[in-house]
Amino acid sequence: QVQLVESGGGLAQAGGSLRLSCVVSGRIFDINSMGWYRQAPGKQRELVAGITSGGSTHYADSVKGRFTISRDNANYKVYLQMNNLKPEDTAVYYCNILSNRGIPYWGQGTQVYVSS
Numbered sequence: 001q002v003q004l005v006e007s008g009g010g011l012a013q014a015g016g017s018l019r020l021s022c023v024v025s026g027r028i029f030d031i032n033s034m035g036w037y038r039q040a041p042g043k044q045r046e047l048v049a050g051i052t053s054g055g056s057t058h059y060a061d062s063v064k065g066r067f068t069i070s071r072d073n074a075n076y077k078v079y080l081q082m083n084n085l086k087p088e089d090t091a092v093y094y095c096n097i098l099s100n101r102g103i104p105y106w107g108q109g110t111q112v113y114v115s116s
Contacts, residue, residue, distance in 0.1 A: 002026035009110030020080040022095030030100035034078045038091035085114045
């Protein structure tokens with residue numbers, strides 16, 4: 001039984017920082033990648049940052065230089081450090097894990113609101 005739980009969201013001012021955490025329970029033996037997605041009101045869910053099992057990272061152009069994705073050595077936690085936040089970063093952020101079998105796992109989401 002795999003479960004992903006996000007935390008760390010909240011209210012920040014423009015230029016501020018937040019650190020999101022995702023705790024993974026249950027065993028996943030074949031993780032292909034881990035990532036963070038976000039969905040703003042009226043928008044489709046989009047990939048913000050991803051990290052492969054080999055450690056390669058990818059960031060959306062809108063967050064490059066501001067956000068950093070990382071994971072612990074055992075791959076049971078994944079983080080998103082968000083710096084220099086902008087109002088357009090306001091969204092619900094979701095943790096995601098993709099297995100090598102193509103099975104996606106999703107967290108329940110954590111709200112991030114950035115005031116102008």
